[in-house]
Amino acid sequence: MGFNVNSPVLYVLAGLIVAAVLAQSVYFLVKAWRRGVELGMSRDKLKRIAVTSAVFTVAPAVAIVISVITLAKDLGVPLPWLRLSVVGSMSYETIAATNAESAMGLTFGQVSSLTASQYVTIVCVMTVSIMVGIWLVPVVGKKLQSGMISMENRDKKWSDIFSSSMFIGMISAFLGYVFCDFSKVFAGDMSGLIPPLVLLVSALVMCLAGLAVKKLKWPWISDYALPVSLIAGMAAAIPITAWLG
Amino acid sequence: MKKKLSYMDSVHRDGRIWNLSVMVLLFAFPAAVAVIYRAMPDWHGFIMGLIATAPMYWAVAVVETFTYVPMLGAGGSYLSFVTGNISNLKLPVAINALEQADVKVNSEEGEIISTISIAVSSIVTTLIIILGVLLITPLTPVLNSPVLEPAFAQILPALFGGLGVAFISKNWKIAVAPVILMLVLFIAVPALNAGTVGIMVPVGVLFTLAVSRILYKKGLL
Numbered sequence: 001m002g003f004n005v006n007s008p009v010l011y012v013l014a015g016l017i018v019a020a021v022l023a024q025s026v027y028f029l030v031k032a033w034r035r036g037v038e039l040g041m042s043r044d045k046l047k048r049i050a051v052t053s054a055v056f057t058v059a060p061a062v063a064i065v066i067s068v069i070t071l072a073k074d075l076g077v078p079l080p081w082l083r084l085s086v087v088g089s090m091s092y093e094t095i096a097a098t099n100a101e102s103a104m105g106l107t108f109g110q111v112s113s114l115t116a117s118q119y120v121t122i123v124c125v126m127t128v129s130i131m132v133g134i135w136l137v138p139v140v141g142k143k144l145q146s147g148m149i150s151m152e153n154r155d156k157k158w159s160d161i162f163s164s165s166m167f168i169g170m171i172s173a174f175l176g177y178v179f180c181d182f183s184k185v186f187a188g189d190m191s192g193l194i195p196p197l198v199l200l201v202s203a204l205v206m207c208l209a210g211l212a213v214k215k216l217k218w219p220w221i222s223d224y225a226l227p228v229s230l231i232a233g234m235a236a237a238i239p240i241t242a243w244l245g
Numbered sequence: 246m247k248k249k250l251s252y253m254d255s256v257h258r259d260g261r262i263w264n265l266s267v268m269v270l271l272f273a274f275p276a277a278v279a280v281i282y283r284a285m286p287d288w289h290g291f292i293m294g295l296i297a298t299a300p301m302y303w304a305v306a307v308v309e310t311f312t313y314v315p316m317l318g319a320g321g322s323y324l325s326f327v328t329g330n331i332s333n334l335k336l337p338v339a340i341n342a343l344e345q346a347d348v349k350v351n352s353e354e355g356e357i358i359s360t361i362s363i364a365v366s367s368i369v370t371t372l373i374i375i376l377g378v379l380l381i382t383p384l385t386p387v388l389n390s391p392v393l394e395p396a397f398a399q400i401l402p403a404l405f406g407g408l409g410v411a412f413i414s415k416n417w418k419i420a421v422a423p424v425i426l427m428l429v430l431f432i433a434v435p436a437l438n439a440g441t442v443g444i445m446v447p448v449g450v451l452f453t454l455a456v457s458r459i460l461y462k463k464g465l466l
Binding site: 001003008009010013014016017018020021022024025026027028029030031032033035036039041042045046048049050052053054056057058059060062063064065066068070072077081082084085086087088089091092095096099100101102103104114115117118119120124125127128129130131132133134135136137138140141142144145146149151152156158159160161162163164165166167168169170171172173174175176177178179180181182183187194195196198199200201202203205206207208210220223224225226229230231232233234235236239240242245 | 247252253255257260261264266268270271273274275277278281283284285287289290291292293295297298299302303306307309310311314316319320321323325326327328329330332333337338341345346349350351352353356357358360361362363364365366367368370371373374375377380381385388389394395396397398399400401402403404405406407408409410412413414415416419420423424426427428431432433435438439440442446447448449451452453454456457462466
């Protein structure tokens with residue numbers, strides 16, 4: 001059978017795995033929902049969480065579609081579709097594909113066609129390199145969770161501070177990342193200001209939403225504050241980049 | 246008589262089965278392609294590609310597992326480590342949902358909220374990607390247009406601006422030191438950039454935990 005990176009067979013194979021992962025998400029959703037109802041959590045509350053999470057996901061998911069389109073130039077559509085639906089990310093897949101292709105004397109971004117052997121090699125490198133998280137969570141997940149629960153039982157206040165601190169530590173790393181090109185400004189390149197200004201717009205929209213909740217007593221706004229601040233920041237990036245880019 | 250599993254135990258049992266099954270399926274993809282097209286991998290290319298890629302990602306995956314699992318909860322972890330895009334999507338979604346519901350991830354309510362938010366996010370992401378794949382020809386010029394390109398290039402600043410305000414405003418005493426440290430490091434050290442932010446997450450987490458412990462012991466929290 002002649003090989004093509006966009007062969008219908010590859011779509012079927014990728015589709016079957018994506019369907020299995022979709023089934024896993026549905027399974028855990030139903031399981032958690034039923035347990036929530038059993039515990040007396042209101043269906044309205046659970047529904048609000050689900051709707052907000054869905055709305056919040058749309059813009060980042062569209063960004064993932066763009067990654068699929070970018071990777072499809074070299075690898076065809078089925079492989080990026082599979083990789084970015086399961087476990088992968090744009091940066092990881094690009095690095096893995098670049099390394100595998102260069103090990104076979106190819107240059108990422110300039111590949112016009114792949115043989116079946118080259119394709120299998122690239123997929124193997126991508127798969128083996130990324131698999132640690134999938135098997136390590138089943139191995140250590142329960143122990144880590146038990147540790148967190150026993151900490152909660154020993155000292156509830158410290159346990160609450162501990163989990164808040166983990167979130168803050170992660171957020172602070174990404175806040176720092178937003179400023180990683182800031183030093184370019186000292187060399188006269190104002191493009192380093194673009195990410196901090198986008199962050200500022202998003203933060204201001206979030207502050208306004210917080211004010212509306214407190215002063216105007218519109219609690220429903222808090223459900224959509226984060227997706228709205230995300231979209232506002234992304235929209236602001238267009239004129240800010242045109243101005244400083 | 247067979248002992249009835251608790252909810253948490255059943256989540257771990259089901260999560261293990263699902264994750265290990267998905268792992269087998271992921272390995273089945275290249276195996277099936279190899280069998281159908283009678284094509285063996287280029288072993289030299291595979292080994293060299295693996296040496297260039299795997300060590301860093303294996304190390305990052307180990308660190309991410311120990312960092313993210315306590316934040317994601319059990320069900321959320323099993324799902325997130327299968328569906329990917331953790332720091333840029335699944336974790337922010339879970340943080341937002343936990344804030345919205347005013348529960349901690351260590352509680353059973355928190356576990357349920359985190360799992361629901363990550364499951365919904367995974368389903369929506371998968372469906373949007375399927376839609377994108379089906380409509381790839383008409384969508385490509387739109388999504389790759391120079392007008393929209395800056396919006397998608399700045400998705401992380403747009404995400405963490407709002408998330409930062411929501412979370413730091415409620416925990417400002419804990420946040421001051423790590424935010425200052427990360428700003429100084431990322432501005433002063435040129436090697437810190439988009440490629441290394443994943444490594445800085447556990448650094449930020451460990452530093453924040455140390456600061457919080459000191460403040461807690463001194464009765465300042």
